[in-house]
Amino acid sequence: MKATENLLHILREPGYRRSVLVRRVAAGALLAAAGLNALAHRNADPVVATFSRATAAGEVVEASDVELRRMPADAVPDNALTELDAATGQILAAPASRGEVVTSTRLVGPDLVRELVAGQPPETYSLVPVALAEPDIIPMLHHGATVDVVTVSADGVRPATVATGGRVVLAGAEEGTVMLLLRNSEAASVAAASLSSPLTVVLGGPAPG
Template sequence: MASKDRLGASLRDRITALFRARRGVLLLRRTAALALLLLAAALAVQDHGPPGAGVPVLVAARDLPPGRVLSEVDVKHREIPVDLVPDGALRDSPAALGRVLGAAARRGELLTDARFNGPTAASGSGMASAPIRLADPEVADFLTPGRRVDIVTAAAHPGEGSVLAENAQVIAVQADSDDRDQGRLVFVGLPERLAGNVAAASLDQTVTVTLR
């Protein structure tokens, strides 16, 4: 009997030891899995920053028309997540001030370098960007931002044409399209008072430009 008791005790010890070993392996696996999860979370925070972290970018402070020469009142800063910032996003005001929008921008719209035609408007205070439509849309094919032109009214009869402005700087040129019934829109930099007169004249007169 003593021999059987010793044999039974030895078997129980082995079974107990086996269960303990299995529990140890299971605990080790769970610990390793938890450690991997914590490491992945730490890497995610390191790569993307803490929740809600953002970077400052420039957005339109109000609805802006095409050809607008941007000033301080037209832009403001807003923070957005770093992974949502597009290439070419403007980060500070000096990068936008004095530049001319190539297309309209809605209030709150993020501004990138692709939104502008030409580097800057005509520099200096008292300057403005005047829109004109050219009588011959194909003339606009020869215009680029920075080009200097004279703005003239087309003459219905010989000697009736007149020069509206001289040595105006081309700021932006409307993209080409199949619909040219109204002529292509061109923005030119002029002194404010003259810009208003030219823009008004182009509404009821046929306007073209001569190249310098």
């Protein structure tokens, strides 16, 4: 009660103490308004799926691997996933760090295929697992690398190219195996050759298209 009376007395009496009090009240009001404004903007930020832990390429994304977080709109990619179910159960095509936004092109699926074929009709390409005769090359392969698939000729003397311009989707998710995106016209040839001939890949072939 006494504190209230003192406050009223200061407000009634002109002078330095009233000026200080008025300035403090005004400053407090401005800070409160700024806080409410920041909170409103924060609540307006989009909610997106992010990785809750570092996740390796080739892993199947589990529910515990992802979480929903608010992110500034200008930091959210156009192809960000906004629901956890859209990521759960999918195969990760490239390593992800904790806190990274989950995008559709980071997961093995149609959006990733469209990105890798660079505007070509995605239905003219197929994903083919290839067991390599020389798995030591796998650490040199990375997601998105362009490769040719090579075997040996029927006489076992000369190299023979089975496919060109394949794109690496996954390398080493299964021991000694790479997942390649190949033109349909060559995918069957690679699959057939893998049944009877050793296969390897050569880096630096032309890109699809």
